[in-house]
Amino acid sequence: MYLIRRLWRRLTSMRTAIVLLFLLALAAVPGSLLPQRPLNPSKVDAYIAGHGAWGRFLDRIGAYDVFGSFWFSAIYLLLFASLIGCLIPRIAVYARALRAKPIKAPRHLDRLAENATLSTALAPADAARRAAADLRPRWRTAVREEAGATTVSAEKGYSREAGNLIFHISLLAALILVAIGKLYSYQGSIVSVEGTSFCNRPISYDTFHSGRLVDTGRLANFCIDDLNSFTASYRADGSPQQFRADVTYSTGVNGPAKRDTITVNHPLRTEGDRVYLISHGYAPTVTVTRPGQAPITDTEAFLGEDQNFTSEGAFSFPGADDKLGSDLGLSGVFAPTAQITAGVVTSVAPTVKDPVLALLAYTGTLNPTGQPQSVYSLNAAAISSGKLKQVAAKNLALGQTMTLPDGTTVRFDGYKQWASLQVSHDPTQVYLLIAAVLMVAGLLGSLAVRRRRLWLRITPGSDQQGTGRSLVAVGGLARSDTGNFSAEFAAVVERLAAALDSTGGPPEVAAASPEPLGAGRD
Amino acid sequence: MAINTGLASLSEGLWTAATGTYMLAVVAYTGEYAFGRNGRIAGTAAAVKHVVNAGATVKQPALVGAGAPIDPPPAPAGPYGAGIVTKRDSDAGRRWGRIAVLLTVLGALLHLACVAIRGIAVDRVPWGNMYEFTLVVGLVATLAWLITLNRMPQLRYLGLFVMMPVLVVMFLAGTLYTKASKLVPALQSYWLAIHVSSVAVAEGILLTSAALTAMYLVRIRFEKGNLRRLTTLGARLPSAASLDKAAYRTVAFAFPIYTAGVIFGAIWAEAAWGRYWGWDPKETWAFIAWVIYAMYLHARATAGWRGRQAAFINLLGFGAMTFNFFVVNIVISGLHSYAGLN
Ligand code: HEM
Numbered sequence: 001m002y003l004i005r006r007l008w009r010r011l012t013s014m015r016t017a018i019v020l021l022f023l024l025a026l027a028a029v030p031g032s033l034l035p036q037r038p039l040n041p042s043k044v045d046a047y048i049a050g051h052g053a054w055g056r057f058l059d060r061i062g063a064y065d066v067f068g069s070f071w072f073s074a075i076y077l078l079l080f081a082s083l084i085g086c087l088i089p090r091i092a093v094y095a096r097a098l099r100a101k102p103i104k105a106p107r108h109l110d111r112l113a114e115n116a117t118l119s120t121a122l123a124p125a126d127a128a129r130r131a132a133a134d135l136r137p138r139w140r141t142a143v144r145e146e147a148g149a150t151t152v153s154a155e156k157g158y159s160r161e162a163g164n165l166i167f168h169i170s171l172l173a174a175l176i177l178v179a180i181g182k183l184y185s186y187q188g189s190i191v192s193v194e195g196t197s198f199c200n201r202p203i204s205y206d207t208f209h210s211g212r213l214v215d216t217g218r219l220a221n222f223c224i225d226d227l228n229s230f231t232a233s234y235r236a237d238g239s240p241q242q243f244r245a246d247v248t249y250s251t252g253v254n255g256p257a258k259r260d261t262i263t264v265n266h267p268l269r270t271e272g273d274r275v276y277l278i279s280h281g282y283a284p285t286v287t288v289t290r291p292g293q294a295p296i297t298d299t300e301a302f303l304g305e306d307q308n309f310t311s312e313g314a315f316s317f318p319g320a321d322d323k324l325g326s327d328l329g330l331s332g333v334f335a336p337t338a339q340i341t342a343g344v345v346t347s348v349a350p351t352v353k354d355p356v357l358a359l360l361a362y363t364g365t366l367n368p369t370g371q372p373q374s375v376y377s378l379n380a381a382a383i384s385s386g387k388l389k390q391v392a393a394k395n396l397a398l399g400q401t402m403t404l405p406d407g408t409t410v411r412f413d414g415y416k417q418w419a420s421l422q423v424s425h426d427p428t429q430v431y432l433l434i435a436a437v438l439m440v441a442g443l444l445g446s447l448a449v450r451r452r453r454l455w456l457r458i459t460p461g462s463d464q465q466g467t468g469r470s471l472v473a474v475g476g477l478a479r480s481d482t483g484n485f486s487a488e489f490a491a492v493v494e495r496l497a498a499a500l501d502s503t504g505g506p507p508e509v510a511a512a513s514p515e516p517l518g519a520g521r522d
Numbered sequence: 523m524a525i526n527t528g529l530a531s532l533s534e535g536l537w538t539a540a541t542g543t544y545m546l547a548v549v550a551y552t553g554e555y556a557f558g559r560n561g562r563i564a565g566t567a568a569a570v571k572h573v574v575n576a577g578a579t580v581k582q583p584a585l586v587g588a589g590a591p592i593d594p595p596p597a598p599a600g601p602y603g604a605g606i607v608t609k610r611d612s613d614a615g616r617r618w619g620r621i622a623v624l625l626t627v628l629g630a631l632l633h634l635a636c637v638a639i640r641g642i643a644v645d646r647v648p649w650g651n652m653y654e655f656t657l658v659v660g661l662v663a664t665l666a667w668l669i670t671l672n673r674m675p676q677l678r679y680l681g682l683f684v685m686m687p688v689l690v691v692m693f694l695a696g697t698l699y700t701k702a703s704k705l706v707p708a709l710q711s712y713w714l715a716i717h718v719s720s721v722a723v724a725e726g727i728l729l730t731s732a733a734l735t736a737m738y739l740v741r742i743r744f745e746k747g748n749l750r751r752l753t754t755l756g757a758r759l760p761s762a763a764s765l766d767k768a769a770y771r772t773v774a775f776a777f778p779i780y781t782a783g784v785i786f787g788a789i790w791a792e793a794a795w796g797r798y799w800g801w802d803p804k805e806t807w808a809f810i811a812w813v814i815y816a817m818y819l820h821a822r823a824t825a826g827w828r829g830r831q832a833a834f835i836n837l838l839g840f841g842a843m844t845f846n847f848f849v850v851n852i853v854i855s856g857l858h859s860y861a862g863l864n
Contacts, residue, residue: 014820014823014824015824015826015827017820018817018820018821018824018827021813021814021816021817021820022814022817024813025809025810025813025814025817025842028806028809028810028813029806029810031801031806032801032803032806032807032810032850036801038801039800039801039802066801067801178799187796187797235704237703239703239704239706240706240707241704241707242707242710243707263707264707264708264710264794265707265708265710265711265713265790265793265794266793267793267796274796276795276796278796422796424796424797426797429792429798432798433789436785436788437785439781439785440778440781440782440785443777443778443781444778447774447775447777447778447819481770481771481774482767483767483771
C-alpha cells in the first residue's frame with residue numbers, strides 16, 4: 001500500500017510530467033522519419049524489403065505504426081494518469097482557495113522585496129476600510145485586527161489557476177474525445193466516374209475503415225445519386241486553378257434530390273457525414289465488338305501518373321464461361337494531350353486537347369488464380385507465365401479502331417472524368433473543437449494573469465515625526481511571473497496614498513525600496 | 523486575375539533593399555556593441571532602465587520626431603538618473619545605436635512593403651510558399667524586436683543578436699525564392715490566412731526567445747566565472763535573471779498563439795483532407811515542438827529544472843520548429859507540400 005502510494009506520488013509529480021512529455025515528443029519522431037502503414041502501406045513494404053533484418057525488427061516493435069504502437073500508447077496513458085492525478089488535488093486546493101480569505105499579513109512587511117510606508121490622518125480601522133474599498137474591484141481583501149494594529153490582506157490573480165485548470169481539464173477532455181472518436185468514426189473511399197452513383201454502405205466503397213463500435217449496418221443514410229460532372233480548370237501557365245465535383249444527392253429513404261458542388265476545401269456535409277473530393281483523373285471509354293457478338297462498351301478509371309495526367313489503366317472483358325482462355329484484356333495508357341515520341345505516348349498538358357489511348361491487347365485467362373486483383377492493371381503473373389498473350393498494340397486517336405487477329409474490334413469512343421470521393425464520419429469532432437477552444441482560453445488566462453499579494457499594517461499615531469498620524473506599512477509579493485512587479489507595486493502604493501489622503505495634507509511617501517517610487521513606471 | 527509581374531519584380535527589388543538595409547543595421551548594431559559601454563553596467567537592469575528612459579526623452583528628440591515607433595515612455599528623470607545621462611550620452615556607441623534603430627525601422631518598412639506588394643501582385647495572402655513564409659517570419663521577428671525596443675529601450679545594444687538571425691532568415695528566403703504564382707486549389711482557403719499567419723507570428727516570437735535563451739546560456743557561464751573566449755561575450759549581456767525572464771515571457775506570449783495556430787491547422791485539415799489530424803510529418807513535428815514548449819513551461823515552474831535545463835528545452839523546442847520548417851518541407855514532405863520548390 002505504501003509502495004503504491006509512493007508510486008502514485010511519483011507519477012503525479014511535475015518532474016514525471018516533464019519526463020513523460022519529453023518521452024512523448026521523442027516517441028513521435030520515428031513516426032515522421034519512417035514510412036507509416038496507416039499513411040502509406042506500400043512504402044512500408046518497400047522499406048522492409050530494402051532493410052533486411054533491421055527492417056523486420058522495426059516492424060516487430062511497431063515502428064511503422066508509431067501512433068498505434070504499444071509504447072506510444074503506454075506513454076500517452078501514463079501521462080494521462082499523471083494528469084488526472086495532479087488535477088484532482090489541484091482542483092480541490094483551488095476550490096478551497098476560492099472560499100478562503102487572503103492570508104494573514106506576515107510580521108515583517110519590511111522584509112518583503114517590495115515594501116513602502118505611508119502615513120495617514122485616518123484612524124487605523126477607517127484607513128483599513130478605505131484601503132480595502134479602494135483595492136476591492138480587482139483584489140480580494142480581508143481586514144483583520146491584531147494587537148495594536150489593523151491589517152489588510154489582499155490577493156488577486158485567482159483566474160490564473162482557473163485558466164490553468166481549464167487548460168489541463170480541456171486537454172484531458174480532448175484526449176478522451178480523440179479516443180472515443182476512434183471507436184465511432186468511419187471512412188470510406190470510392191472512385192466515382194461521371195454519371196455514376198453510390199450509397200453510404202460499406203459494400204459501396206473501394207476501401208472502408210470503421211471504428212470498433214460503429215454499427216456498419218446503420219451508417220448515415222444518404223446516397224450520391226449522380227456525379228453530374230467533374231471539372232478541373234487550369235491557368236495559362238498550366239497550374240491548376242480549381243477542381244470541382246457537381247453532385248446530386250439525397251438523404252433518408254425518400255429524401256428529395258439536392259445538388260451541391262464539392263471542391264477541395266469544401267466538402268459536402270450531410271447527415272453528420274462529410275464527402276470530400278480527394279483526387280481525380282480520366283476514364284477512357286472503349287467499345288469491343290467480338291465477331292458475331294453484340295458490342296460491349298466499357299468506361300474504366302485510369303490513374304494519373306504525372307502532372308499532365310499520362311494515365312494508366314486496364315479493361316477486362318471475360319470470355320464466354322464455357323470457353324477457357326477466351327478472355328480479352330486491354331492494358332492502356334491514356335494521354336489527354338498526347339505527344340508520341342518513338343511510339344511512346346505521354347501527355348504534355350492536363351487538359352484534353354488531343355487525346356490518345358495507347359492499347360496493348362491480350363487474350364487468354366485474365367485471372368488464373370481467382371484472387372482479388374487491381375482493376376488498374378492486368379495480372380502481371382498471368383502475362384509473364386504466358387496465360388495472357390499480347391496479340392496487338394496500337395495508339396488510338398478519338399474514334400479510331402484497332403482490329404485483333406481474331407477479328408475483334410476495339411474502338412476508342414471517348415472519355416469521362418472520375419473523382420475519388422471520401423466519406424468520413426466522426427461524431428466527436430464538434431466537442432473536440434469546443435475542448436480545443438477552451439484549451440486556448442485557459443492558456444491565455446493561465447499565462448496572462450499574474451498572481452499578486454499585498455498587505456497593509458496600520459498602526460495608530462506612530463509615524464516617525466510624531467505627528468499622531470497613523471503609520472501604514474505596505475508589502476507586496478509576486479506569486480507568479482514577477483514581470484514588472486516593482487512598477488506595479490509603486491502604482492498601487494501611489495493609489496493607496498491618494499485614497500488614504502482625503503482628510504489631511506499631502507501624504508508622505510517614504511520609500512523603503514531601493515528605487516525611487518514613481519520612477520520607472522511603464 | 524493574372525499575376526502582376528511589374529509589382530512582383532518591384533517586390534523582389536524591395537527584398538534586396540530590405541536585406542541591404544538590415545545588413546547596414548547589423549553593422550551599426552555591431553558598432554554600438556563594440557563602442558558602447560552599456561553592457562558593462564547592465565547587470566542591474568532596473569538602474570540602467572531609468573537611465574536610458576531619461577536619456578531617451580531628453581536627448582533623442584530627433585528620432586522621436588522622425589516618427590520612428592520607438593519613442594520611449596516618458597519617465598520622470600530623477601536626479602540620480604539625469605546625472606548619469608549626460609555622461610553616457612556622449613558615448614559613441616549611443617550614436618551607432620540610434621543609427622542602427624533608424625536602419626531597422628527603415629528596413630522593416632521596406633520589408634513590409636516587399637511582403638505587401640508581393641501579396642498585391644499575386645492577389646492573395648503573401649504566404650503561400652516557403653519563400654513568402656520565410657519573409658513573413660523575418661518580418662514578424664523584426665517587428666517583435668522593435669516592439670520590445672519600444673518597451674525596453676535599454677535592450678537596444680542587443681540588436682546585433684536579434685538582427686543577425688533576421689538577416690540570416692532574409693538570405694534563407696533568398697535561397698528559397700519562388701516565382702510569383704497563384705495558389706493551387708488545396709491552398710485556396712481563408713484558413714491559409716488564419717493558420718499560417720498565426721504560426722508565423724508564433725515562430726517569429728519564438729525565434730526571439732531562442733536568441734534570448736542563447737544569450738542567457740552564455741551569460742550564466744560568464745556569471746559563474748567562466749572566462750573562456752566565447753563566454754567573455756557575456757560581460758556585455760544583461761543579467762542572466764533578466765534574460766531568463768524575457769525568454770520565458772516571450773514563450774508565454776507565443777505559446778497560446780502557436781497552440782491556436784495548430785488548432786486552426788487541424789480545422790483546415792478537417793475541411794481539406796477529411797480528418798483533423800493524421801500524423802502527417804508536418805503535423806507530427808508541430809506536435810513535437812508543441813510538447814517541447816509545454817515541457818519548457820513546466821520546467822520553468824519546477825524546482826531543479828529552472829535555469830539551464832529549461833533553457834536547453836527552449837532551444838530544443840526551437841530546433842524542432844526549425845526542423846519542421848526546413849527538413850520536413852524540403853526533405854520529407856507530406857501532404858503539406860507547399861514549399862513550391864519542385
Ligand atoms: C499532456 C500533458 C500536459 C501538457 C501538454 C501540459 C501543458 C501545460 C502548459 C502549456 C502549461 C503552461 C501554463 C502555465 O504556465 O501556467 C502547464 C502548466 C502547468 N502544468 Fe501542465 N501539462 C501537461 C501535464 C501536466 C501534468 C501531468 C501535471 C502534473 C503533474 C501538470 C501540472 C502543471 C502545473 C502545476 C502547471 C502550472 C505551472 C505554472 O504555474 O506555470 N501538467 N501545463
